Amino acid sequence: MYRILIVDDEPMILKGLTVFIRQSGVPVSSIREAANGAEALEAVREELPDFVFTDIRMPVMDGLALCEKLAEMDAPVQTVVISGYDDFTYAQTCMSYGVREYLLKPIGKRQLHDTLGRLVQRASKLGRSAYLSVAKIDEWLERFEQAIYYVDRAQAQELLRTWGEEMAAYGLSDLQKTEVLEEFYALLMKKLKAKDVHIPLVECLNLERGLSFADAWKRFEDSVGQTLENLHRRRKGKLKDPIEEAKAYIERNLASEVSLEEVAELLGLHPNYFSVMFKQTTGETFVQYRTKRRMEYAKRMLGEERHRITDISYAVGYADHSNFTKTFKKYEGISPSEYRQKLGISS
Structure with a gap:
């Protein structure tokens, strides 16, 4: 089914093209x-189409600008330019944006049907549709x-396997799939929070721009698994507040080079999950918090006066x-010896 x-x-052009498309025999799920x-770009962001038919001369944003924007999005959308004789130069420019077909007004039914046939043929070679429907996401x-x-571990593992395969198969760029994954995760955490699960939730993945989908999926998989395990431990009465535990451990080991990975392992949490949870809960990264506590101490x-600065x-x-x-001066604005002088203590 194509969008x-x-x-x-x-x-009248919109109505005529809609009728021709309906009569073509091509399986269509939606015609918008x-x-x-400008309106077209909004529609594309709401639901990624398979095929776009666009005129060139339009108010607000013309077809040339639209083709350029679609090319920048790097979306797997096939675009067909519709124009009059006087617009042929513009149409040639559109071709440089990856436009695959050019239709001259007035458009005949056979001409449109032949064009649709070529679009469908190319789409079948590309493989799976790039579209992720709202209904599919909700499901x-x-x-x-x-x-x-x-706490159905077997079901969770099966869902991660099957949805991972399905996501990977969609004809979207890594950036697009990662954005979908991040939004999906945030919605999932929101639904769990509404159920009052009474466990700390990492409410967003905070994926870095440019992260590969494979790495993004690993983060998602780890966070889902960790959430499930935390809920299991909470119901067994074994889950302590991980952030408070981490803070206490840092406090006990200010003289040591305590790492995030070390604390995460101590708490039985995945480092990525723990890192995001710590930042969301405290408003600081693990290193920022550890440095702050060291400087306060x-x-x-x-x-x-009995403590020498080197001993401190x-x-x-x-x-x-x-x-x-250097670190103290960055944190406090003055050096340790200057800080002592302000307190009336000689270094």
Whole structure:
């Protein structure tokens, strides 16, 4: 089933093309209309079409600009330009944006049907449709929510396997698939939060731009698995607040180079999951929080004359005294010795 978007500011053209397409025999799930390029872009963002038929001369945003925007999106959309004789130069420019077909007004039924046939032939060679419907997303959300809420590990694993394969097969770019995945995860966490699961939830994946879909999927998989395990442990009465546990561990080990991975392993959490959870809960990264606590402790020690600055440096995990001084100055705005002078203590 194909999704088609027709872009033209003439109602009669829109109506005529719609009728011709319906009569073509091509399996169509939706035919949408837009009066200009700006409306068309909104429609594309709402539901990615397989084929776009666009006029060139339109108000607000013309077909040339629309073709350029579609090319920038790098979406697997086949575009057909519709124009009059006077627009042929513009049509040639559109071809440079990857436009595959050019139709000259007035358009005949046979001409349109032949064009549709070529579009369908190319689409079949590309493989699976790039479209992810809202209904499909809702279906997967419901299934994932149920598997996690009822701690059904087998079902969760099967969903991760099958949906991972389905996502990978869609004809979308890595960026598009990653964006879908990030939005899906946020919706899933929102649904779980509404059920009052009483566990800390990482509400968004915070995936970096440019991350491959394989890496993004691994993050998603880890976070779903961790959420399921946390819910299981909570219901067994074994789950402590991981962030408070992490803070306490950092506090006990200010003199050591405590790593995020070390604390995550101690808590039985995946490092990526723990990292995002820590940032969402505290508003700081793990390293930022650890550095802040070290500097706060250093300030308390600097307030006691009996401690030498070099000893304080070691006490808060800095074997390199110059590195400690630099970090303290960055945090406090003045050096440790200047801080002591402000307190009326000689270095």
